Amino acid sequence: MTARLELKSVTKLFPSGDGVSGIDFTIRAGEIHALVGLNGAGKSTLMRLMLGMKRPDSGEVLIEGVPLQSLDPRRWSRVGHLIEYPFAYGELSVRQNLVLAARLRGMETARARQVAADIITGLALQKFAERRVADLSLGNRQRVGLAAALQHAPDLVILDEPTNALDPSGMIVLRDTLLARAAAGAAILVSSHHLDEIARIADRITVINAGRIIGSLEPGQAEIERAFFSLVSADAEAA
Ligand SMILES: Nc1ncnc2c1ncn2[C@@H]1O[C@H](COP(=O)(O)OP(=O)(O)OP(=O)(O)O)[C@@H](O)[C@H]1O
Numbered sequence: 335m336t337a338r339l340e341l342k343s344v345t346k347l348f349p350s351g352d353g354v355s356g357i358d359f360t361i362r363a364g365e366i367h368a369l370v371g372l373n374g375a376g377k378s379t380l381m382r383l384m385l386g387m388k389r390p391d392s393g394e395v396l397i398e399g400v401p402l403q404s405l406d407p408r409r410w411s412r413v414g415h416l417i418e419y420p421f422a423y424g425e426l427s428v429r430q431n432l433v434l435a436a437r438l439r440g441m442e443t444a445r446a447r448q449v450a451a452d453i454i455t456g457l458a459l460q461k462f463a464e465r466r467v468a469d470l471s472l473g474n475r476q477r478v479g480l481a482a483a484l485q486h487a488p489d490l491v492i493l494d495e496p497t498n499a500l501d502p503s504g505m506i507v508l509r510d511t512l513l514a515r516a517a518a519g520a521a522i523l524v525s526s527h528h529l530d531e532i533a534r535i536a537d538r539i540t541v542i543n544a545g546r547i548i549g550s551l552e553p554g555q556a557e558i559e560r561a562f563f564s565l566v567s568a569d570a571e572a573a
Pocket residue numbers: 348349350352353371372373374375376377378379380
């Protein structure tokens with residue numbers, strides 16, 4: 335089966351020499367793929383390359399076999415992502431922001447209102463729906479960003495550290511949402527520092543260190559944090 339997203343030998347190096355190099359990677363339909371690594375390992379850079387926010391120095395990024403630069407704009411409307419800061423208009427309410435985000439994905443107003451209402455319930459945002467985004471806590475703003483990334487039922491989802499500001503109830507809600515989306519056939523990539531949390535939902539866990547893929551972890555394995563650190567330490571010693 336064609337991967338929903340594939341990276342072939344992708345390299346992007348900044349003038350400092352940092353970045354990512356020689357990356358081969360896939361995200362497949364129906365799969366939650368986790369990307370883990372230390373601070374500065376290259377997770378966000380890799381995700382930006384996948385989304386066309388950065389251009390590789392060499393190598394290719396393909397969505398369903400089509401190079402990113404040739405992708406039909408309509409195909410982009412089936413991608414959902416959240417990289418770092420959730421984008422939202424502070425003066426507008428949560429609901430207004432979500433309806434707007436859905437309209438920008440090409441939905442009719444009535445449909446946009448419906449999907450916004452559904453995700454407000456799905457991510458437990460009812461209490462905050464009519465509040466200005468500027469007045470929300472960090473965690474609730476992150477929920478709004480996730481809602482905007484997920485409400486249009488994308489079939490390719492890329493989320494950079496989506497749980498970093500969430501409380502335990504937010505984590506459970508997001509976990510259930512991602513599992514349901516993957517079961518419905520979406521291909522999902524999530525980066526995280528919470529190894530135990532990510533291991534509960536991931537089908538595959540890929541480890542990145544110093545800009546290179548250095549191995550994988552089994553989601554079900556015991557002592558997953560120790561296994562992660564052994565991989566990373568062995569890589570650092572070999573360098
Ligand atoms: N625009 C840029 N210019 C120069 N260097 C950059 C740039 N963006 C990232 N880097 C460097 O590339 C490396 C990888 O950064 P990246 O943000 O991808 O790491 P990360 O794994 O997402 O880290 P974190 O877990 O801290 O978010 C770091 O050394 C970073 O300083």
